[in-house]
Amino acid sequence: MHITRDQYEAIFLGNLPLLDVRAPVEFNKGAFPGACNLPLMNDEERHLVGIRFKQKGQQAAIALGQQLVSGSVKADRIAAWEAFIRKHPEGYMYCFRGGLRSQTVQQWLKDEAGLHYPLVPGGYKAMRTFLIETRMAAVADSRFIVLGGLTGCGKTDLLGQLDNAVDLEGHAHHRGSSFGKHPTPQPTQINFENTLAIDFLKKRDLGYETFILEDEGRMIGHCALPLELRQTMSQSPMVWLHDSLANRAARILQDYVVDLCAEFIAVDGHEQGSARFAAQLRQSLKNIARRLGMERYQRLAAIMDQALDQQKRNGCVQAHVGWIEALLSEYYDPMYEHQRKSSRERTIFSGDQRAVLEYLGTCAGPQSGFGASHHALS
Structure with a gap:
């Protein structure tokens, strides 16, 4: 079940656990208090997939990503996500825009571990925008x-x-x-x-x-x-x-x-x-x-x-x-x-x-x- 935009406030007021599946380089530039970074792709993998996307398009990039994150690498990452979810069942997961990466992690968890973890609609970008608007409204009001x-x-x-x-x-x-x-x-x-x-x-x-x-x-x-x-x-x-x-x-x-x-x-x-x-x-x-x-x-x-x-x-x-x-x-x-x-x-x-x-x-x-x-x- 996806949460709606008007529930962003509840995430921060309740200090709800957040699973950030972006690459470490993205997480280190900006994140939310208490968020845990367990990426779908590390920085090098993300870089290679980005190059493939520019050269050959989305489908080729997805195929490379699935190749890079497979076998024991995929199993280890699923195990880390599963451990986080079992420890924090009340939390949410996000990538940059709430798109392909978080949806991929969500599907893998469902297929491999029988777990469902809700996504933040709009991902990091939407929550960041919400906080900017919150700060500006507080200053104005x-x-x-x-x-x-x-x-x-x-x-x-x-x-x-x-x-x-x-x-x-x-x-x-x-x-x-x-x-x-x-x-x-x-x-x-x-x-x-x-x-x-x-x-x-x-x-x-x-x-x-x-x-x-x-x-x-x-x-x-x-x-x-x-x-x-x-x-x-x-x-x-x-x-x-x-x-x-x-x-x-x-x-x-x-x-x-x-x-x-x-x-x-x-x-x-x-x-x-x-x-x-x-x-x-x-x-x-x-x-x-x-x-x-x-x-x-x-x-x-x-x-x-x-x-x-x-x-x-x-x-x-x-x-x-x-x-x-x-x-x-x-x-x-x-x-x-x-x-x-x-x-x-x-x-x-x-x-x-x-x-x-x-x-x-x-x-x-x-x-x-x-x-x-x-x-x-x-």
């Missing part, structure tokens, strides 16, 4: 509040306490600054957009019409904010979060030194992870050397080198505060203050963590509005 503040003031922590927050940095798997790269890769642009759309879909299904997002630039690492979302955010009301330099430096130390180093060690082991973390930290500072100016860059790099050496020798990280506080006060703060001037007219509230959380909490309920404009500017 929802209200947004942008959370701003100086680097290290705890915007991400605060967003984590709000049910109607959309964590753009979380979806991009990047902390959004020159120092924000994780040891594991960011998603592709398509996957970033897909998870963002599903987040909007789920929150709107719960009745939320107002969303809180952190103020971001055009790029979060190598993930670009969708144009319509970036334009809407640039015109949306802003709430500004305050915190002291000492608290911000302590938070940066925890997030970008202690926690990030632990991430690298978890991925690569202690020795290699520590070395890779130190190399990335140095490179992150080097990446903004031109904007810092050579004298300032060399001064901060020397402090960082001493801190990393001390961290390596005895595990003490406190020396990192030196370059962190200098970088905040001499580089990031002046840059953010300049940006803040351009958004002052749309700033509707300003305060510390407690005050901002309390204010934004009034916008957290389903179908809630902004309330009146409040100012607690300091």
